[in-house]
Amino acid sequence: MQYKCFIVDDEKDARDAVRFLIEQLTPQLKIVGEAANISDSLKLIKQSEPQLVFLDIDLEDGSGFDLLKLIPIRNFKVIFVTGHSDLAIKAFRFNALDYILKPIDPTAFQDAISKALETIDKQGYQDQLTALLKTHQQEKPKNLVLNTADDIYFVEIDDIVRCESEVNYTMFYLSNGKKIMVSKSLKEYNDLLEPLNFFRTHQSHLVNLNFIHKFHKKDGGYLILKDGSNVPVSTRKKELLIEKINQL
DSSP states (O other), X not given: OOEEEEEEOSOHHHHHHHHHHHHHHOTTEEEEXXXXXXXXXXXXXHHHOOSEEEEOSEETTEEHHHHHHTOSSOOSEEEEEESOHHHHHHXXXXXXXXXEESSOOHHHHHHHHHHHHHHHHHHTTOOTHHHHHHHHTTOOOOEEEEEOSSOEEEEEGGGEEEEEEETXXXXXXXTTSOEEEESSOHHHHHHHHGGGTEEEEETTEEEEGGGEXXXXXXXXXXXXXXXXXXXXXXXXXXXXXXXXXXXX
């Protein structure tokens, strides 16, 4: 079975690289068009009706997200291909189908396509990126991407017990006992997670309220979490924390 695909990238060399890899590695894909900007993509995607689109984040006249917003009914899957790792991680923090960083790793590219085609086969043409766009529009996310020096982790937010600041790094403690250190400040994650039932008890600690076992009021005040860890609570945060606990 052949699947139709479309390439969107503002750089011709990048489009050629994707085309070359598709032709060499994935004969079941048929390239039905390519474009460098949103306006051409809108017209050509509508005409060619691809099942899979390789989409860059930065385009000549906007972003890949801008393009997707302009296509209310999307009968295709999307694999993002970008040269900006930080932008890709931010874009795919939640519910991404897949993404590839430039320069393209052929193995990662082939794996991403295999996963996309498997999804197409199992789910027909129902677009999995609906969840991604809802996240982009600030609806509640389910997953968080944590980028370390060696790996990129996709972590369910409900599995995060707490986060702890270590200078300019943040340590994530997960419910399975795993710890993940990332080179971003706690403030960045506080802004993201606080609306999702997390509470910053102290300058260096951010806690998932679902994992609170009890609040010990004496000895300065501290939380005991379900994983057995103790987390300090600053004096100015005590009253607000008690309000939050009473709302659970």
